[in-house]
Amino acid sequence: MELREFRVFLAVAEEGSVSAAARRLRVSQPAVSQTIAALEQQTGLDLLVRRSTGVGLTDAGTVLAAEARAVLARYEQALTAVGQFATTGDTELRIGVPLEFPPLLLPDAVAALASTHPRTRVAVRHLSSATQLDALRAGDLDLGLLRSRPADRDLDAMVVVEEKLGVLLAATAERPDPDSVRLESLAGLSWVGFPRADSPVWFDEIAAVLRSHGLNPGSPAAPGQSLIAEVKFAAVSAGQAFTFAPEKWTQPLPPSVAWTALTGAPLVRRTWAVWLADSRRRDLAALVSHLDQG
Amino acid sequence: MELREFRVFLAVAEEGSVSAAARRLRVSQPAVSQTIAALEQQTGLDLLVRRSTGVGLTDAGTVLAAEARAVLARYEQALTAVGQFATTGDTELRIGVPLEFPPLLLPDAVAALASTHPRTRVAVRHLSSATQLDALRAGDLDLGLLRSRPADRDLDAMVVVEEKLGVLLAATAERPDPDSVRLESLAGLSWVGFPRADSPVWFDEIAAVLRSHGLNPGSPAAPGQSLIAEVKFAAVSAGQAFTFAPEKWTQPLPPSVAWTALTGAPLVRRTWAVWLADSRRRDLAALVSHLDQG
DNA sequence: ACCGCCCATAAGCGAGGCTTATCGCGGCCG
DNA sequence: CGGCCGCGATAAGCCTCGCTTATGGGCGGT
Known part of the structure; x- marks a missing residue:
């Protein structure tokens, strides 16, 4: 299961045809057939129903297509973020905030951060504590502000208020x-x-x-x-x-x-600041220390 | 930029050492060096600072590490979902609901769905319309219920209330x-x-x-x-x-x-049901039609 | 019935990623 | 201060994997 296989499978799913997918991907038709066969062997599932007029998705194929789309979307997002950094040097620091968080605390810390890390763009989202935990672990959030200390080993936490x-x-x-x-x-x-x-x-x-x-x-x-x-x-x-x-x-x-x-x-x-323990981001560390002192 | 490269890079980032990463990945040290070199060439960025005692991440490397983690996390999630389907036949249908959605509508439709598609597990999340749009496009949501018709071409929509x-x-x-x-x-x-x-x-x-x-x-x-x-x-x-x-x-x-x-x-x-136009999920189609008639 | 398009299979080839071998560099200890 | 060890980079060969072309069976339309 590699990204290449996902791309091929999605092409087939969207075209409803192995041959058409091959044309779209600019490869030969057997190459596509082989990739699909490999996917079906790896998953142990029938992904396609072969009809003489083309192919259709089985239920299993539908599941895989949705997941493949999601993975590729996240992958594209990663490329964008890296490309963004490569061209402009800007980094996004994504922060989650719970309800009723003291409104001055974060702006002050962000302002302090801006002076030391001018290339860090801060994106704040209002999220519940539970949502933030998921987002942190999924890498969709860099800093969470939540109402409980997570039990998780690979999350560091510090009381901010x-x-x-x-x-x-x-x-x-x-x-x-x-x-x-x-x-x-x-x-x-x-x-x-x-x-x-x-x-x-x-x-x-x-x-x-x-x-x-x-x-x-x-x-x-x-x-x-x-x-x-x-x-x-x-x-x-x-x-x-x-x-x-x-x-x-x-x-x-x-x-x-x-x-x-x-x-x-x-x-x-209590409100905790929570972040991935293995994050080495210096702007994140700076923001946390500002939150600590503020 | 492939998943393999992400995995290698993360191993290096976490070990703080090319050699240690190679040991962890059970490959030779030059293999890792070559992969890192390829990544640096593709991105045009210096990802590592080479010290005689090992390596550290540059700012660019930190960005890439975070993105790589996120992509791999989504990938693992995809494998889990597919594996789940392969073993139990269960599929998850993720639905987003806005504030003040009529409380009976969805349970009725879900109940009707359960009789025709018993293997579909429904997961409902309360999300704002804007969040649902993002989640739909990211493949993190199968059906959205929102307060506006999306302009997007690859989203289908239908008024439900x-x-x-x-x-x-x-x-x-x-x-x-x-x-x-x-x-x-x-x-x-x-x-x-x-x-x-x-x-x-x-x-x-x-x-x-x-x-x-x-x-x-x-x-x-x-x-x-x-x-x-x-x-x-x-x-x-x-x-x-x-x-x-x-x-x-x-x-x-x-x-x-x-x-x-x-x-x-x-x-x-008005509240619209919104879903990816190229979704072929039959349980999704069934739920939508139940929402339509209900 | 034949032709055309579909997909699957088989066999050969080439690139990419692995390997081992070797080098230069810096830190550390005797 | 010299030698040694561990670090990472480079070079060269090999093997696997994914591509190619060639071909075969199945079905639908004319």
């Missing part, structure tokens, strides 16, 4: 002490947060804290409809729910919502 | 007619929706409608902090904002929020 969380409540909620609340006193409300799939570890931490204070974390939203968050969060200012938030909330709060400190249950949200 | 949108308003809002509102009457409120980057086409459609009715679409949230939606949406029930929603809203509305039909400006949200 620790935020002491308070709660957001409806401004009209009755509070014995206006400056702080205890989790237990929120028993009548439901917690609104984020889908568990986005960051299972952090979700479970929160759920454990809630349970230990007599609160019901609530049924996690059913997969497939987990993100219909718009209406849910309206519940906060309607006095039906609460959510956690750090004290230094950067967005202006609407008057109907107020932040209050938590007492009794220090809930700390 | 048209939803006539109304507005969600604070239940306490004054409404001359309780059963419908005109967009113009919402001039004092701000629209809360989704980040433009998630689905630029649909966003711009909405923005155009708003402007044509004398409303200000508002400044799109600054990139990098666009998704801090929790507090924003509290604004709806606080009477500061409105959002669009189809009439058949599946989640129970909190009492502080009410749905109202729109008159004067029929705003229709």
